Amino acid sequence: MKKIWIIARRELNSYFDSLLAYVVIILFLGFTGFFTWLFGSDVFFRKEASLEVFFNISFWTLLFFIPAITMRLIAEENSSGTLELILTKPVNEWQLVTGKFISTMLLIAIALGLTLPYYFTIWGLGPVDHGAVWSGYLGLLLMSAAYAAIGIFASSLTKNQIVAFLIALIISIFFHLLFSLLSLNLKGWSGNLLNFLSVRTHYDSVTRGVIDSKDLIYFISLTFLGLFASELVITKRNVTEN
Amino acid sequence: MDIVVRNFTKKYGAQKAVDNVSFDVKTGEVLGFLGPNGAGKTTTMKAITCFLAPNEGDIQVGGMSIKDNPDEIKRNIGYLPENNPLYNDMPVIDYLYFVASLHRIPKEVIKDKILEMVNLCGLEGEKHKKISELSKGYKQRVGLAQALIHDPKVLVLDEPTAGLDPNQIMEIRDLIRKIGREKTVILSSHILAEVEATCDRILIINKGKIVADGSSGQLRKQAQGREILKVTIEGGDVNTVFKALQELNNTELVDFVSKSDGQFEVQSKPDTSSRRDVFQLCVDKGWYLTELTPTETKLEDVFRELTMN
Incomplete structure (x- = not known):
């Protein structure tokens, strides 16, 4: 456990050292702030003290941002050879993967935490449904966890960060959008299955304030699946490495 | 800690990189690993350090198999990989701290240990620089420092003097000889004079097989x-x-x-x-x-x- 934390801390430092963390946080705050306060159906337009707009924008922004912050995690270690360095220390593949996952989640949590002033400001403007806000944040975090795990998996597949980004984005888009679109055209069990696989279904259900164990299990298993798959890919070097 | 390699075979695809190799290294012995490029030196070293699993055979370090106790073995091995990969975005001190804490060196002694390594490897003037800013020779020293920081019983060095100037090479050789007295050391090199100067025993490997094993004197005699x-x-x-x-x-x-x-x-x-x-x-x-x-x-x-x- 301690080793996972040591790795997570190093990764988090490296996010901030490489300025990536600042860029991501500023872009994220800029994007969500712009649409929440200034443009389109913003808070003032709707004349409603709600963070719904913010959650909607974050739902889409995170889809693109998470692959961007996970893409280098393992691809870079693969290409520079540091993977060999770290795995010959008393660290196993699982500790490495989870350490990196935790660092990504911390970065996302920091970015989301910095949007809390939106919440307090809107609270000052009128009566807010606090339950909806907290379940909205929970929904975003659960979704981020799943996408971060997918991103780490994509990163473990290649030495090229751009390829890792694209693979992560493609997989994530399936969960984000395509499964639910496809499910509309299919009837019966296949339609239900695709609907169940869609992140949207579970995200909506969590943000409605109904925290169902089914949704939690969905997000947690998707996260662990991604992490296990990454571990497997890294362990598999024994078969494929040249 | 002894290293025992038994019938170690490693394949990449259909090609056998290392073919049924067996050898022992005893505590306090400095073993030089020689061979042309692609002979299987690096592969063998990667297997000893638990990075690659053998297709066949087994490797034991201090009586523990790399299959069963990789964590325990890794704790006792200091490894300098080929091409010396390092986390380039970290300052030297932070990097050594990171490695030391992964090795569970107690907090109270970490600082002293880092200073000891900085002195031993001559990194005094560079310790606050980022690793990416260092010259190749200094990077190599950082690589050695991270391999030695937890006082390992076994040291595996893949081309430890690559990229160093002649003075540094002499220093590193002296260091290896000094360390080699109480530790088990395996080092690979292309420089024959270096192996001859530092190693008690030489292992020549070609196309995945051991073709010679002995002290440099014995090898010469054998050939002559x-x-x-x-x-x-x-x-x-x-x-x-x-x-x-x-x-x-x-x-x-x-x-x-x-x-x-x-x-x-x-x-x-x-x-x-x-x-x-x-x-x-x-x-x-x-x-x-x-x-x-x-x-x-x-x-x-x-x-x-x-x-x-």
Whole structure:
């Protein structure tokens, strides 16, 4: 456990050292702030003290941002050879993967935490449904966890960060959008299955304030699946490495 | 800690990088790993450090198998991988701290340990720089520092002096010899003189197989078989001297090197020496023996002979 934390801390430092963390946080705050306060159906337009707009924008922004912050995690270690360095220390593949996952989640949590002033400001403007806000944040975090795990998996597949980004984005888009679109055209069990696989279904259900164990299990298993798959890919070097 | 390699085979696809290799390294022994590029040196080292799993066979470090106790083995191994990969975005001190904490060095002693490594590896002036800003030689020192920081019982160094200048090479060699007294060290190198200078034992590997194993002296002897002397004798007629040398008990072949200087090459019969006879001959005849040099087979020759076919 301690080793996972040591790795997570190093990764988090490296996010901030490489300025990536600042860029991501500023872009994220800029994007969500712009649409929440200034443009389109913003808070003032709707004349409603709600963070719904913010959650909607974050739902889409995170889809693109998470692959961007996970893409280098393992691809870079693969290409520079540091993977060999770290795995010959008393660290196993699982500790490495989870350490990196935790660092990504911390970065996302920091970015989301910095949007809390939106919440307090809107609270000052009128009566807010606090339950909806907290379940909205929970929904975003659960979704981020799943996408971060997918991103780490994509990163473990290649030495090229751009390829890792694209693979992560493609997989994530399936969960984000395509499964639910496809499910509309299919009837019966296949339609239900695709609907169940869609992140949207579970995200909506969590943000409605109904925290169902089914949704939690969905997000947690998707996260662990991604992490296990990454571990497997890294362990598999024994078969494929040249 | 001993290292025991038994029937280790590693395949990449259909190609066998290492083919049924077995050897032992004892505590306090410095083993030099020689071989042409692609011979399987690095693969073997990666397997010993638990990065690659063998397809067949087993490797034991201190009695523990790399299959069953990788974590325990990794705790006791200091490893400098080929090409010395490092986290370039970290400052030297932070990096050493990171490695030390992964090795569970207690917080109270981490600082002292880092300072000790900084001094030992001569990183005093560079310790606050980012690793990416260092020159190759200093990076190599960081690589050594991170391999040594937890005081490992086994040290595996893949080309430890690559990229260093001659002074640094001497320093690193001294360091390895010093460390090698109480630890088990395996090092690979392309530089034969280096292996000869630092290692107690040499292992030559070619196309995944061990082709020679022994001290540098033994290897030379093995390749050479018989004694060859370079002799210069003055004070006598060259042809008489030539004849006299040929008539010695143990000589098999005498050859002129330089007729005008009276220089000869004397090859003895297997497992015999003609050195005393040559000296005695000169005493008896009243000649001046101005040179008597045993020509040694160079390690380079041994290496070439073993790996060229």
